[in-house]
Structures are given as structure tokens and as C-alpha cells.
Amino acid sequence: MxxxxxxxxxxxxxxxxxxxxxxxxxxxxxxxxxxxxxxxxxxxxxxxxxxxxxxxxxxxxxxxxxxxxxxxxxxxxxxxxxxxxxxxxxxxxxxxxxxxxxxxxxxxxxxxxxxxxxxxxxxxxxxxxxxxxxxxxxxxxxxxxxxxxxxxxxxxxxxxxxxxxxxxxxxxxxxxxxxxxxxxxxxxxxxxxxIGAAETRTLLAELVGGSAADEILEFxxxxxxxxxxxxxxxxxxxxxxxxxxxxxxxxxxxxxxxxxxxxxxxxxxxxxxxxxxxxxxxxxxxxxxxxxxxxxxxxxxxxxxxxxxxxxxxxxxxxxxxxxxxxxxxIGKSAKPAGYTKVLVVNADPSLCAEYQAAAASLRAAGVACEVFPEARKLGQQYAYAEIKGARFALVRGPEEKARGAWLLRNLSDRSNAEYDSLEAALAALSALEG
RNA sequence: GUGGAUGUAGCUCAGCGGUAGAGUCCCAGAAUGUGGAUCUGGAUGUCGCGGGUUCGACACCCGUCAUCCACCCCA
Missing domain, CATH: 3.30.930.10 (Bira Bifunctional Protein; Domain 2)
Known part of the structure; x- marks a missing residue:
């Protein structure tokens, strides 16, 4: 080795x-x-x-x-x-x-x-x-x-x-x-x-003499x-x-x-x-x-x-x-973007991945930067990841929402959830919130 | 290129010629679909690197690499 x-x-x-x-x-x-x-x-x-x-x-x-x-x-x-x-x-x-x-x-x-x-x-x-x-x-x-x-x-x-x-x-x-x-x-x-005027004068005086140094300083x-x-x-x-x-x-x-x-x-x-x-x-x-x-x-x-x-x-x-x-x-004036993702599409059930990707495609078509979490993990972990990436919203659809025909939009900053009965409705709500 | 300081866990730092530590962070669980609190348990180190002195070096010495500061110069 x-x-x-x-x-x-x-x-x-x-x-x-x-x-x-x-x-x-x-x-x-x-x-x-x-x-x-x-x-x-x-x-x-x-x-x-x-x-x-x-x-x-x-x-x-x-x-x-x-x-x-x-x-x-x-x-x-x-x-x-x-x-x-x-x-x-x-x-x-x-x-x-x-x-x-x-x-x-x-x-x-x-x-x-x-x-x-x-x-x-x-x-x-x-x-x-x-x-x-x-x-x-x-x-x-x-x-x-x-x-x-x-x-x-x-x-x-x-x-x-x-x-x-x-x-x-x-x-x-x-x-x-x-x-x-x-x-x-x-x-x-x-x-x-x-170095200041005094020190400058000393150096100049060594170089060109005292009177010239004073002239330069005045200049x-x-x-x-x-x-x-x-x-x-x-x-x-x-x-x-x-x-x-x-x-x-x-x-x-x-x-x-x-x-x-x-x-x-x-x-x-x-x-x-x-x-x-x-x-x-x-x-x-x-x-x-x-x-x-x-x-x-x-x-x-x-x-x-x-x-x-x-x-x-x-x-x-x-x-x-x-x-x-x-x-x-x-001086604390640099921009500090956490990431470019606006919405994280949560992976709550791997069998619904095609729906997640389709939803992400719709979001991007509407000009919303987003990513699909690529494997199923605990929701808490996925929310934490979304925060690291600077996302402001998570789009969630698990078996329960699927059964209801709903999409859940979670506001990651205040941790509030809102349910919509279509992806279009969620998207509309999103653009309203984004202002 | 010259001079000075520093280098220990992912991060911030203690430490001492005789078994490597704290806080934080991270991971797991309490809580089997909801990340900011709490509790319990757990993981992590070529002590920058290479030599030397020593019974024994993270510690002392030399070299080297890197960072910071000053000079020089410059963005």
C-alpha cells in the first residue's frame, strides 16, 4: 500500500x-x-x-x-x-x-x-x-x-x-x-x-538635506x-x-x-x-x-x-x-450568502422521487432555485440541511399528503406549515411569500 | 528576501520532562414524519512535519512547512 x-x-x-x-x-x-x-x-x-x-x-x-x-x-x-x-x-x-x-x-x-x-x-x-x-x-x-x-x-x-x-x-x-x-x-x-510627518522629515533630511526636506514636506x-x-x-x-x-x-x-x-x-x-x-x-x-x-x-x-x-x-x-x-x-460588510437554494424538496418517501423531481422542474421553470434531497432521511435532518444551504422553504409530500392529494410548504425560518391541494397552489403561495 | 510570534480534537483553547484534556461541534437514543431547549450515551488526535538530547519529548534543541505581525513592496 x-x-x-x-x-x-x-x-x-x-x-x-x-x-x-x-x-x-x-x-x-x-x-x-x-x-x-x-x-x-x-x-x-x-x-x-x-x-x-x-x-x-x-x-x-x-x-x-x-x-x-x-x-x-x-x-x-x-x-x-x-x-x-x-x-x-x-x-x-x-x-x-x-x-x-x-x-x-x-x-x-x-x-x-x-x-x-x-x-x-x-x-x-x-x-x-x-x-x-x-x-x-x-x-x-x-x-x-x-x-x-x-x-x-x-x-x-x-x-x-x-x-x-x-x-x-x-x-x-x-x-x-x-x-x-x-x-x-x-x-x-x-x-x-x-510613518507621519516627523519621521518622514528625518528620512528626507538624510536624503536631500534639511531645507529641501522642509520644502518637500510643505509640498x-x-x-x-x-x-x-x-x-x-x-x-x-x-x-x-x-x-x-x-x-x-x-x-x-x-x-x-x-x-x-x-x-x-x-x-x-x-x-x-x-x-x-x-x-x-x-x-x-x-x-x-x-x-x-x-x-x-x-x-x-x-x-x-x-x-x-x-x-x-x-x-x-x-x-x-x-x-x-x-x-x-x-468591517462586517461582506455579503454572506449561505447558498442559492430557495426551496428544498424533501425526500419523505423514495417511491415518490419522480413526483419530487417533477415538482422541482416546475419550480425551476418558475424561476425558483431548488433541489431535491437525494435520499430519504429523517425530516429533521433534511430541514437542517436546507438551513445550511440557505433555503427558506421546504416542499414536503409524504404518503399522508399523497393520500390527501396535498403538498406541504414549510417556512423554515418560522417553522410554520401550510398545506395546498395542488403543486400550482403551493407555487403561487410561494411567489406571494417571496414577494 | 530579513526579523518576531504562533502551530494540541472539525472549531476555540488549556496543559506538562513521566498514561493527551475542557468547552463547543458532531453521531446515536429518550421522541419509529418535523431542525432552535433538556437528558443519557458515544466517536474523534501522526500534539504541523523531520531529526536530535533523554531511561522517557506534546514539552528541551536543530531543521523544515504553514499562518499571523513588522520591514520591503504592493492589490
Whole structure:
């Protein structure tokens, strides 16, 4: 007898039991509806790509985190670590078959070989939505508004969408004469909300000196309204410019759509990924900001240039479905469906199974999700099973009901029974109760 | 990748260098067609895994795997 292989999954990879998967499915359904309502269409791409495609513009971090190996044919391949880079390849490869502007959504698993933490896994689902082919404030705003709609659809309308523009920051760095330290500076600045102003200043002072550090702190100090912060940033960065104008336009649209309160100008956010070239976004839940951004993105005007000479500017954002779910669970706002069965057809007598199945077929034809309990067990056990599956009613017909020509409908929540002299009558009563 | 904590029944956790425990859950019966209470009885463990020290290891040591936390980075 061979030894039993221990059933297990890799670190950072997970199985999803029905309860968890139904919660995820509910999120996916809500997001799908949101994306479609704003004109996004779905696409899909392979999980595995040539490494050179995915690593084209990757920095050191991406290279460390990517799952990369030689396939059976000796090809150098890698698992996608996000959905944006594959989109760039996809656009370059299929631009002649597409139309611009192209707005797509894509919900799929991605893989990163980094260390795990709550809400951070090695295999996780991203929900991306992007608009490719235009570089306008309107497109930027469409992404912001879609984030806001998605958060509303998920029951967290109070989410704060933090917005910034890399161009404005770069102008400021030029003017302050520290452009050569931009990468390190951006990295430190990104931590402001986490480590606080004092600690940030210490780190910046080590990097660029005390006076420049004070200048940077003054630049990234948020807190006022969007327009006041923008005016101050613009002034410090050397006056009006196309990038700050873009932010102003973006805010004007948000304000006009009633989203002025959700959109905040956060001069300290810069985003680590180096393919962003314009506006950048991060989204925080008011109830649990410490879990990090649940939806991030920005404008990337050069990404497709790795794969095509055609100019394909884009803007988009990615929702981290698993982190979002962890956050929603932590604040008690995740949907918890027990199951999809509305009615359990009880098996009270195996010889009546044909009637049970016929009744179930009628229920389904009427749009009522139901299942027949597949063997005869004690009624109590069958009711308990129905409760586990989230059913609200049980349809019962045993020898006694059969003799009377009746069907019994049991309301599982209040444990009341009602008898009907036909299946049609029971069905009618059911739809009345369901409202 | 670095540092810290944790890993004992399905779940939540006690425990101690000398025979593995509690609560809960589950199963059966009291109640042979009606699941939320009660009572009675019952089942369940490679003490994460692998080595080592020891007369003896769940306990001590080393390694390993996994989870959580921090750094880093990010969804």
C-alpha cells in the first residue's frame, strides 16, 4: 500500500470553500454590473506569457516577485503579476482589430512570489478596468467615477479616492533641484501616511538635506480641500502647467458628479510602479484605512511603446479583490450568502422521487432555485440541511399528503406549515411569500 | 528576501520532562414524519512535519512547512 500524499497547498495560495467563494462571486457580480454600466467590455489573456513581455519595463522589485521558469519546450516564461502589462501587449497585438478609445475590464488571477500577510497572497484576483487610446481628463475621471461607483455597489460609499499627478511632483523636484534623487524621494514620500510627518522629515533630511526636506514636506502636506491644496502645490512647483490643469479639470468633473467629497488631492501618493506617467489613484476605506489601498491605478502613456510604435496612452485602475474582501469582512460588510437554494424538496418517501423531481422542474421553470434531497432521511435532518444551504422553504409530500392529494410548504425560518391541494397552489403561495 | 510570534480534537483553547484534556461541534437514543431547549450515551488526535538530547519529548534543541505581525513592496 502506497503512502497517502498529504493534501496541502502552497504558501500564499488558497482553496476557497463555498462560503468564501460565494462572497467572492457576489463581489465579482457587483463589479461586473458596475463596469458594464460605464461601457467597459471584458477581455481575457493567458496566465503564462513570455518573460520578455512581462519583464519589459520591470524594475528590480517586479523581477524578484515574478514566477519565472522554463517550460517543457525550454521557453523562458512567467506568470502574469498584474493585468496592465498583458493589456499593453494585447493592445499592441490586436490594435488593428480593436477600436479606440477602448475600455475593457478584466478580472483574473495574478501571481507574485512575495511574502504573505493579511489581505496579501501569492495568488490573488485583480479586477482591472482601463481606457486606452486617449489622454484626456475625461478618461481620467471615468476611472475615478468607476472606482466610486464600484465602492458604492459594494456597500462602502464612504471610500476616499486619493488622487495625485506625477508630473506636478516632477516639476517640483526639478525646481527644488533634487530631480536626481527623485526615485528615492518618491519612495520616502509614499510613506507619509504610514510613518507621519516627523519621521518622514528625518528620512528626507538624510536624503536631500534639511531645507529641501522642509520644502518637500510643505509640498506634500495635504489636508485642505482639493482646490486649496492644488493651488499651493502648483505655486510651489513653479506655477500653472498642463499637469496641474489636468488635476483641476478632473476635480471639476468630480464635483459636477457629486463626487467632490470622495476625491481628495493627496500630494504624497506617487505609486511605486514606474510605468505611471500622469495621474495616480489610491482608494482607502474609511473604516479600515490601515489595510491599504483596495483600488489603485493611474495613467500610463508609454506602456504599449514597448510592443508597438503606435501611440497608445492609457489610464486605469485595479481592484485587489482579495484584499477588498478581507477589508469588507473586517468591517462586517461582506455579503454572506449561505447558498442559492430557495426551496428544498424533501425526500419523505423514495417511491415518490419522480413526483419530487417533477415538482422541482416546475419550480425551476418558475424561476425558483431548488433541489431535491437525494435520499430519504429523517425530516429533521433534511430541514437542517436546507438551513445550511440557505433555503427558506421546504416542499414536503409524504404518503399522508399523497393520500390527501396535498403538498406541504414549510417556512423554515418560522417553522410554520401550510398545506395546498395542488403543486400550482403551493407555487403561487410561494411567489406571494417571496414577494 | 530579513526579523518576531504562533502551530494540541472539525472549531476555540488549556496543559506538562513521566498514561493527551475542557468547552463547543458532531453521531446515536429518550421522541419509529418535523431542525432552535433538556437528558443519557458515544466517536474523534501522526500534539504541523523531520531529526536530535533523554531511561522517557506534546514539552528541551536543530531543521523544515504553514499562518499571523513588522520591514520591503504592493492589490
Amino acid at each position: 502506497s503512502e497517502i500524499i498529504q493534501p496541502r497547498v502552497l504558501k500564499g495560495f488558497r482553496d476557497f470553500l463555498p462560503q468564501a467563494e460565494m462572497e467572492r462571486a457576489a463581489l465579482v457580480e457587483a463589479l461586473t454590473a458596475t463596469f458594464r454600466s460605464s461601457g467597459f467590455v471584458p477581455i481575457d489573456t493567458p496566465a503564462l506569457e513570455y518573460s520578455e513581455i512581462l519583464l519589459g519595463k520591470a524594475g528590480g522589485e517586479t523581477e524578484k516577485q515574478i514566477y519565472r521558469f522554463a517550460d517543457n519546450g525550454g521557453r523562458d516564461v512567467a506568470l502574469r503579476f498584474d493585468l496592465t502589462v498583458p493589456l499593453a501587449r494585447f493592445m499592441a497585438e490586436h490594435s488593428s482589430e480593436l477600436y479606440l478609445p477602448f475600455r475593457r475590464y478584466h478580472m483574473a488571477k495574478v501571481w507574485r512570489g512575495e511574502n504573505t500577510q493579511r489581505g496579501r497572497y501569492r495568488e490573488f484576483m485583480q479586477c482591472d478596468f482601463d481606457i486606452v487610446g486617449v489622454d484626456t481628463a475625461s478618461a481620467d475621471f471615468d476611472i475615478v467615477s468607476t472606482i466610486a461607483l464600484a465602492m458604492r455597489a459594494l456597500g462602502v460609499p464612504g471610500a476616499a479616492i486619493h488622487v495625485n499627478h506625477r508630473g506636478v511632483f516632477n516639476r517640483f523636484l526639478e525646481k527644488a533641484g533634487i530631480a536626481d534623487k527623485s526615485v528615492e524621494t518618491l519612495r520616502v514620500v509614499d510613506k507619509l501616511s504610514k 506634500i502636506r495635504g489636508g485642505e480641500g482639493f482646490e486649496a491644496t492644488l493651488a499651493r502645490m502648483t505655486a510651489i512647483a513653479g506655477g500653472p502647467n498642463p499637469d496641474s490643469d489636468r488635476l483641476a479639470e478632473l476635480f471639476e468633473m468630480a464635483d459636477a458628479c457629486g463626487l467632490g467629497g470622495s476625491v481628495r488631492l493627496a500630494p504624497s501618493i506617487t505609486r511605486g510602479l514606474d510605468y505611471y506617467t500622469g495621474v495616480v489613484f489610491e482608494t482607502f476605506l474609511a473604516e479600515i484605512p490601515e489595510i491599504g489601498s483596495v483600488c489603485s491605478g493611474g495613467r500610463y502613456n508609454d506602456l504599449a511603446s514597448l510592443y508597438t510604435k503606435q501611440r497608445l496612452p492609457g489610464v486605469g485602475a485595479a481592484i485587489g479583490l482579495d484584499r477588498l474582501l478581507a477589508a469588507l469582512e473586517a
